[in-house]
Amino acid sequence: MSSAIEPSIKSRPVYGTLKPATAPAHLIIADADGGKAVLDLATAAPTSFLPNAEICYIPGKADHSVTLEALGAARFYTGPSIAAMLPRLKRTFERMHMGTQIYLAGSESLIGLAMKTAMEANIDFEAIQTEHRGSLARRVQCVHCKGITEGVTTQPVTCAHCGLLLLVRDHYSRRYAAFQGVNINAEDPSDIPPKEEVFT
């Protein structure tokens, strides 16, 4: 098993395994250990696949960029962070040809943010293939101040914007690419539960 995501509520995203689609072009976006899913995808693909593929990769904590570049895709991009890649991704989605298959692999933040960017370019999220590998760290939107806290690994977590102690729910918004955080001790602010590392 590459992903340790437990079955949960209906808004919590579920991910599959990347499979080469029959398509004129392929856009592959990955971070960190998502690179391994891209290697598996390339191994399973016919010879016509890589000459029609673009790979966008953010190494993060597990760098597979040398191996990925050596695959010889038509275009290969690597960048320092997901945030740095998003403007480029936005433009790529806007000019993408009809029928291009999109593949997302890696952390939930990478998958969520790339999907959000695609949806903003009017791409149907249900046509996108996804595979989760690596970190379960979450993007969490504080329902109170609306600020987003990145890389959340603890339950509860302190909102990086307003400082409220948040319960991280499994309720997930594709538009925000974020899980919902709700003040955990609103009824009694003096009750401060300990933080546990749960999203790793």
Added chain:
Amino acid sequence: MATPARELPFRDETFRDDFTFKNSPQTVLRAPFPFDKDSYMYAVNMELHKDGRAGTAFEEPIDVDEHYVSEMRDRALVLDEDPLRCQSLPHMTLAGWDTLELLMSCKAASYPEWFSLERDGDRWHWINRPLGIDDTFTFGDETTLPYGPLEYITRQAQGDFCVLDERAGNLWMDAGIVTTQADWSLDFDIGMNFFEWHAPVPLAHERGVFTRALKYLLSVQQANPARRLNWTMTVNPRLDTSPENYHKWGPENTHITPENVADKLFLRIELQSFWRLPRSNALLFPIRCYFLSMRDLTTVPKWATRMHRVLKTLPPEIASYKGLDHYREIAIDYLAAFDDGQETTAGPFPD
């Protein structure tokens, strides 16, 4: 004006701070009490929303009651604080005009002494006497209204309004105005499908409730609006129990005592209705909130008895999800004195 304004019965009251909200005895009796038997479990309790019983909240398709003007004032306060409470994705503008037409024509037909709509082609003249509004605008032209069509008309209509787009065999929460909600966020849920926005509800998914409810809703036709009732409980008559402000109102959940439960704890009833819209084929989903204090309930012996039995037998997951844990026992103890142990009559209406 052609129609002389009759003396308006609207109460001047608040749903925050000093909480001066109060029901008149007639308003208690016309409330849509949500329990048709002495216990509660999630169900697809849909029925047609037409030919409603006289003297009840079902009598007119869009109910207007004594709280109308004050509820609209509370909505304006919420929107001033947080404009994210009214949102519409770009493809939902036509459904907004559909909503405007439906609400204006229903209100003008049901309450001609308060509302009037005159149409001359696309030139529409709308009068809302209780709120002092007299506007002429071009139907379909947003620049002729002070707000988008959805926000314009729902600032003049009690209850929350969700506008659901139908695509790929599902319903998508793609527009709405939500200021009187039972702890859910439009801003977070906008764009979600029917199963996703209901995701946090316990037990009901496993029971197939949402699959059957969606099937029913997809079949709602223009001529046959549908409705169902839902409920929770709220401390103080606070319309805006939003998750956004939960850190502000949450402490009140611990303030119920045997001494104050009668007047401080409310049964919060949602009259949900479902309307197929003609141009957009969207589904309009109004969620109208009615409050009954525990003391209000005791004025109808059948309702106090039934509320007592429902609370006593409520599955703990549902009680927790609805946030009742702090005061459920106190409410049961208070209502016990009004339960004579006799069998109750069938159906929700008072004897």
